[in-house]
Amino acid sequence: MLVLIGNLSLLISIFHSIINLLNETKTIKYIHIFTVFSFLILILLNINTDISVLNVIEYSNSKEPLLYKISGTWGNHEGSFLLWCTVLTSYSFMLEYFLKKIDLNILKQTLQIQLYFLFFFFCYSFFTSNPFLITYFQHIDGFPLNPILQDIVLSIHPPCLYIGYVGFSVIFSLGFILIKLNKVNFIYNIVGLYKFKIDYYYKSNLRLIYLYIQFFLSFCWSFLTFGILLGSWWSYYELGWGGWWFWDPVENASLLPWLIGLGLIHIFLLNLADVSIKNWVIFLSLFSFLLTVIGLFIVRSGFLESVHSFASDQSRGYWLLTFVIILFFVFLYGIVNIFLKKSDEIVIYKVFFNKNITKDVILLNNLFLIVFCIVILLITLLPLFLKILNLQERSFGPSFFNELLVPLFFPFFLLMVLSFNFKTLKKKIFIYNFLKPSFLFSFVTSLLIIFLFFYKYGSVISMEEILPWFFILLSIFGILYLFYNNIIYTVKNYISVLSHFSIYLFVIGATSSSYFFLEQTGVMVPGDIQVFNNGLVCVFRNLNQLENLSYHSVFGDFLITSQSNISDNYLDNVKGILFPERRFYYINEFFSTKSSIYTNNFYDIVVILGEGSYNLGWFVQISIKPFLSFIWFGGFLLVISSFLMYLKLLKIIKYIS
16 A cells, blocks of 8 residues: 555656646645655655565565665665655755745746756656566565665765755756846846846846855755765775775766865855856856766666666666756757857956956866866766777776876865965965965975975885875965964854865875875784884784674784784783674675774774685785875865855845845
8 A cells, every 4th residue: 555655646746747847836845745755655665674565675674773774765776766856856845945035937937947857857766767666476575785785874875965966956947047037137238128127136136046056055065075975984994995985987976066066166255246257157057967967877877887886777777868968958058158148258268367366266276176077077988988889898997097187186276275375365466475474384384294204104206106295285284374374264264264174184184095005915814913114013813703693704803003022011002903804694695894994093004804714814904094084084074164154054045034
């Protein structure tokens, strides 16, 4: 009965979206109610382990903890796409609520765009990825969720990502409305009729639309940041390969809209009375959701191989490809309206070389972000293009991405440091920034800190090793100069200070852990010792086994100490005891490696136990990663700063309403 109600609720949502598209009046309320109801029914079916439903059989087991029964709802293609639709209706409902404060005609046009999105995604979910399909085969119980997915962090990772992804649909719709508003204003200015009335209508609504774009952007971007951070953190401590970013196609799919969202956030720091800035807002608003849908295609089409991919049925990918193509032509329509409307106002070279350095640097950094997105997207899709052209297939790993993007990131990061700290000065006196006491103090202090780094980690021998030192130098300088200059204005400017401080921490952590890590791999047996250059010692003390109802575990006992000579008093210098595991799951019939991590917030020690035997020994990888915790500190501070911006904008919206 519940299955029928869930299916019927989803079908009613489709019909309601059609009716609203055809009607003059637009409302999302009933669509939202039925979609949420449908998703709640799917959760209830998973909790009860209803073995009459195919989706429940494949991803829910009666003996699983309640949390993983619920997270199993979105741990698969069908259920997660229904979650996508639910989040989309929630955003559309929020949009309808807030846009009631604007002109009714604008509300109708914006909801019209959202309804097109809803209609397509509902049809895709119901006809190709229906989570309520019934099976007539008899089953005693369902299959449990993949054991490596049974994690609290990963349970909340997908919803956070979807709240981030789907929010860009609202930004797209509002950006498209800005194009129509610009057309109305342009036409009436030429004709000269009702100019005062049109100007008032245009400017008042325009300000509110810009405010709502900022509002929804800060909300969805903070959740997207949080979702990416949780996924990275989970892969670091769970997957057993010791890394936090693999440049996998699905990881790249989440990074693309994040980068464009970052650029859009900074565009709002500039004067929106400038025509070129208005058009940047429109361009980035449209581009962000286009990249989101391309990412959706990458994840769910089955055309690209990824450890994160949901769908293996490529026939469903053609639906998404059709939507990507349609949205791409809509995007082109918007670009044509932006850049070909009045050539004297929107010539590219007129965007740059202004009296204030802030605009130049922010726009240049936006160009860098767009270049990053295009490069990442092309490399991600290149294996698919090679496959279509029947050429030799190849994949591009992390080293290829790093070698290509890290040199591009350096000028971007340099501009970021300068743009924030030098933002108040004109070009003519820009050079005097470098003679200020605050600059000299920060620069000299950061050089001294870098010298200590250099002394500890050895000599520089190649350009590949020079760049990391520059990244750390800039980050330390940025932190010192940031607080030196803003100590008085921190209360007023706390969001910008916190967000830039978080980026500096992230860069220090990412650079140090990626370039200055120490690693030893080899076959070890209990009693073996690994000694590192920095004085740390890893002792393989013992190997144990553990039998569980669902898996068999072999786990090592490793002691980390700073005592180079193992003697009677070596326990006085113990840093930690680690227990890396290698599990075999009976039902799923696969091996899983679980790393064990010791951290003191300044460096992480990661021990991974691989394949082996009692006779020949066990493959062991031991890594020391300096300042890796700064990645998580910086990331969570960035989430906090973006959410504080959302609360600030919410307060403004409540005030004007």
